[in-house]
Amino acid sequence: DMKRIIAEKARELFICCDKEEKGFVCRRDMQRLDGELPLTPEQLEEVFDSLDDDGNGFLTLEEFTEGFGGFLGLNVDP
């Protein structure tokens, strides 16, 4: 089903950011994407802030999946 496919895709993309497979993405991980993605460090920071719902400085797979679902215009329960 669609939600599961999206959740799986979100997981794949999450792993691109969480290269050490810690289970979360921190600001430092995000800044490492500078050079890999056509975004400025400021934009990466902005992305991090908007995905980090509770603002605790750690981006979980759940938060990431929600953000990805929102980007696709869907509500996804991981």
Added chain:
Amino acid sequence: MDAGKPGATNEGVLANFFNSLLSKKSGP
């Protein structure tokens, strides 16, 4: 889309981020 330009909407930046990640994953 305005993503990538200064003053782009937050939504645009997010879309740019996910699009870039997706094309990085599926690209060559």
